Amino acid sequence: MANEMEKTIELENAIRFKDLLSTGSNFKINQESMAETIDQEIFDDAGSDDDDGELDEDFDSKLSPWKKSFTELKTLMVNVPNKFGSASIYKRIISEGKGEVMQSYNCRIEWTFSMFFENESNAFDSKTKPITAEISEMLIGIQIAVKTMRKKEEAQFVIDYKLMFGEMGCPPRIKPKSDVLLVAKLISFDEIGDEHACDEISEEDQRKFHVIKDKIDEIYKKSLDHIKNKRYRYAITASQTALRKLEWCQVADEKEETEQQSFINKLYIQLADCYIQVENWKKCCLMINELRRRSNISQNVSVMLNEAIALSNIEETFGRSIKLLRAAQQIEPQNEMVNKTLAEILEKDAKYKKEQQEMWKRALDLKAKVESLQK
Missing domain, CATH: 1.25.40 (Serine Threonine Protein Phosphatase 5, Tetratricopeptide repeat)
Structure with a gap:
């Protein structure tokens, strides 16, 4: 069972790692750095000079904060519970954060990070300027680690190779069975929902409000994320999907019916907002008329x-x-x-009334001229 679990983790991480390389995601090992054909060493030794003689701006961040073995570092850390058995993650908080941790993996984060292999002083990947990334696109080990963090928190994690690059690694840069030290600062996060939250639910269960309501909320959050990023047409599609599923499902009692109707009204309001943004005036009025009928x-x-x-x-x-x-x-x-x-x-x-008055005045003047000519 454990071997099957490890194979599943490795397969999922391999897919994500492939995606990171092919899509140009913010968090990635650059394709250029992985290519054996490139002669230039892009992971330079700390302190190497640029062409203009200035030090690399990432100089400090690329130096590992730990010079000893990961085994010794783990003794200063706490174990992070996860469902993957022998694949462990250990954590040490450097600077406390604020607020609650993330409640969902469907989040977009803003963060900085550096990653190191054991007994290597230089980071193999590092971003000292804040970047954004979606948790769902990260390797599983990083997902689990980041989800334990609060806003403004800085922390160190030692992540088992099974949750990172797997048993094979990606030679020559990623050695086989390479555990990783992740040094991260979580600046902020926003829940972005999941437009496909209902896809794996059976049609029978999709008719049950108590089963589907949390999934609908994920779709709604995704529509809010689209709105935040001015993707109004995508927001309309997500809101319409949520609305159809809500109107189609059945409620068990009056409490569920009230909750369902409140959610439906919220979606009609949101759709009206979006139609205003895309200047579809008639659709906006249709949404408001439907809302007026309901509340x-x-x-x-x-x-x-x-x-x-x-x-x-x-x-x-x-x-x-x-x-x-x-x-x-x-x-x-x-x-x-x-x-x-x-x-x-x-x-x-x-202005309209003035134009109308002028138009009627011209019409009357023309009529008077015509009548005078006819005399």
Whole structure:
């Protein structure tokens, strides 16, 4: 059983390692550094000079903080529990972090790191300037290690080779059975969800709200991540997926029904927001009309604002938009976006009315001229 587990770990890490090499992920061993055909030693000895005579900016970070064996270092560390049996991870906190640890592997992190092999003074990979990476794309050992960290925490980990580059390694750079010392600082993390969270659930279970609700929440978090990164069309797709699955599933009692409806309403609001961003005014109004059918939105300022913006781009007149914004202004008088939008639409309305008056004046003048010529 243990051998099967180790084979599974090695296979998953091999896939991730291959992906890291082929996709150009932020965290990777550069392809150039792995190629035997490259003569230049890119992992220079610490203290080597650049062409301009200045020291490498990563000089300090590439020096290992531990000169003795990993066995001795482990005596100063605590064991990190994991499900992979003999494949161990040990941890020592250098600087305490703040807040809670990550609750999910579906996170994007900002961090710095250096990685060392035993009895080698120079890092084989190091990033001293903060980079971002998704945990799901990392090697399993790094995933487990980072997930134990809090924001602003600095820590050292000794990670078993079975959870890193495996029994074979990747010669000549990665030796066989190479345990790794990871020195990391976690700056921040954000949950990014999983758009495919429901893929492995049977159709029967997808009809049960209590089974699927946590998976729907993962899809919702992914849509929020798309919005944060201004990928609004992707956010729309994720939100629509979550909405369909919520509307399709069945609830067991009134409590579940309330929870389901609250989640559905939240998704309609989010879809209206996204349609505003992509300037699909009609779809925005459809989302808000559906929301209005399901709940009372008369006090929801953000929904009123979105509807006013959408209507002002659909209708020739601005009366309904102005009415909505004045109502929103009564609820939140200091809302800058409401006040700004109202001022803009009032200006458009005044311009529109002026143009209409001028158009009618021209029409009447033309009519008078025609009538005078006919006399």
